[in-house]
Amino acid sequence: MTMTESRLTTSRYLSGNFAPIETEVEAFDLRVRGEIPLELTGRLLRIGPNPVTAPDPATYHWFTGSGMVHGLRLRDGKAQWYKNKFVRSDGVSEAKGWPITEGPRHGMSDGTANTNVIGYAGKTYAIVEAGGLPVELSYDLDTLRMSNFDATLPGSFTAHPKRDPFTGELHAMVYYFEWDYLQYVVVGVDGRVRKTLNVPVPGKPMLHDCSITESQVVVMDLPVTFDLEAAMSGRSLPYSWDPEYGARVGLLPRSAADGNETVWCELPELCYVYHPLNSYDLPDGRVVCDVVKHPKMFDTDKYGPFEGIPVLARWTIDPATARVHEEVLDDRGQEFPRMDERLIGQKNRFGYGASFGEGIEHGPALKHDLERGTTEVHEYGSGRVTLEPVFVPRHDDAAEDDGWIMSYVYDATTDSSDVVILNAQDFTGEPLAVISLPQRVPFGFHGNWVPDEE
Numbered sequence: 001m002t003m004t005e006s007r008l009t010t011s012r013y014l015s016g017n018f019a020p021i022e023t024e025v026e027a028f029d030l031r032v033r034g035e036i037p038l039e040l041t042g043r044l045l046r047i048g049p050n051p052v053t054a055p056d057p058a059t060y061h062w063f064t065g066s067g068m069v070h071g072l073r074l075r076d077g078k079a080q081w082y083k084n085k086f087v088r089s090d091g092v093s094e095a096k097g098w099p100i101t102e103g104p105r106h107g108m109s110d111g112t113a114n115t116n117v118i119g120y121a122g123k124t125y126a127i128v129e130a131g132g133l134p135v136e137l138s139y140d141l142d143t144l145r146m147s148n149f150d151a152t153l154p155g156s157f158t159a160h161p162k163r164d165p166f167t168g169e170l171h172a173m174v175y176y177f178e179w180d181y182l183q184y185v186v187v188g189v190d191g192r193v194r195k196t197l198n199v200p201v202p203g204k205p206m207l208h209d210c211s212i213t214e215s216q217v218v219v220m221d222l223p224v225t226f227d228l229e230a231a232m233s234g235r236s237l238p239y240s241w242d243p244e245y246g247a248r249v250g251l252l253p254r255s256a257a258d259g260n261e262t263v264w265c266e267l268p269e270l271c272y273v274y275h276p277l278n279s280y281d282l283p284d285g286r287v288v289c290d291v292v293k294h295p296k297m298f299d300t301d302k303y304g305p306f307e308g309i310p311v312l313a314r315w316t317i318d319p320a321t322a323r324v325h326e327e328v329l330d331d332r333g334q335e336f337p338r339m340d341e342r343l344i345g346q347k348n349r350f351g352y353g354a355s356f357g358e359g360i361e362h363g364p365a366l367k368h369d370l371e372r373g374t375t376e377v378h379e380y381g382s383g384r385v386t387l388e389p390v391f392v393p394r395h396d397d398a399a400e401d402d403g404w405i406m407s408y409v410y411d412a413t414t415d416s417s418d419v420v421i422l423n424a425q426d427f428t429g430e431p432l433a434v435i436s437l438p439q440r441v442p443f444g445f446h447g448n449w450v451p452d453e454e
């Protein structure tokens with residue numbers, strides 16, 4: 001048997017509910033069990049990888065599939081529509097024979113955007129890290145154009161900008177494999193970049209997300225780095241576990257004029273983090289940063305994000321000693337941490353997440369009470385598992401957990417999907433509403449509730 005013949009013929013990331021769907025669907029007046037809160041007027045958007053052509057299962061990386069966006073529009077207590085559309089990267093346009101999407105390109109990216117979908121400054125964007133530009137979508141999720149924010153973005157962008165609840169601005173940490181720095185980017189409320197700052201680093205780390213406090217940007221510099229050998233061999237996501245690189249976290253003052261003002265603090269052990277939950281300043285100058293922490297990444301599995309159970313941990317970062325104290329807050333396997341985003345950068349009491357067990361087994365939703373040190377678990381029923389849960393406040397002045405948890409839920413017993421709305425203050429109680437979707441929504445990455453006024 002040759003090496004080629006002995007390689008995998010199936011991929012976990014192309015099987016079951018990871019498998020792509022082929023069709024774009026529009027459905028109207030969807031069936032609802034229960035009652036959709038009348039306050040909810042907008043779209044619950046979600047995105048994930050959905051390869052437009054069948055990839056080689058032996059080399060397919062979950063993070064690299066073409067983007068497909070899903071949306072559910074709610075109004076007047078009704079589920080008005082569900083739509084799903086490919087994000088029209090050059091690869092998608094070529095495969096489908098569709099016109100090439102207008103707008104700029106960056107680096108080697110073909111415009112694939114598959115990781116997050118946001119509303120900002122009156123527009124809808126599919127976004128991604130590692131080189132691709134934001135892709136502007138219409139309200140109905142059609143691809144309009146690639147965007148570099150009116151030519152104000154010098155390089156690439158991220159899938160995880162953080163919106164400052166006071167200023168409304170987006171704060172992002174950005175990377176690209178040709179750069180020997182990370183780049184801090186601030187997008188103003190006019191949708192144009194108003195500040196960039198390069199933060200030198202000793203290698204080329206993968207940086208998925210960032211976190212902000214009132215005064216600082218929390219910058220992760222962790223041991224998953226660009227792997228030239230893997231790139232030369234054609235691996236689609238050439239980043240590998242690199243324990244020699246070390247693990248540290250930086251505090252970059254938001255007011256900094258130079259990226260070298262970053263204060264780097266060593267982490268007590270190697271790890272990888274995709275997603276912080278939140279960060280905030282302490283009065284003595286330390287910073288608390290809660291994260292979902294993986295023991296390592298892309299060491300034995302080069303094609304997806306599982307190298308052991310990811311847990312919720314708290315970093316207390318002390319710039320005076322350049323050290324970080326770490327404690328595990330909850331050792332259940334979990335990912336996709338979310339919160340009430342009105343408290344980004346402030347001390348939050350509650351956090352939410354999706355179960356993420358052995359082999360990326362999806363499951364119930366979690367609600368953490370960080371003040372009491374307790375966690376509630378919402379089970380969606382036999383065979384039913386949640387994708388990323390999104391918190392939506394009841395109104396602008398509502399208490400921190402006064403609102404709803406909305407998520408796309410997959411039912412393996414019927415191979416179908418629903419959107420489920422929970423009362424966040426009655427987390428383990430019966431759902432308020434279950435909205436039936438016309439097709440399953442594959443496991444993927446992120447999404448947001450985008451109210452119509454945004």
Ligand SMILES: [Fe+2]
Pocket residue numbers: 115159160208209274275445446
């Ligand atoms: Fe993410």
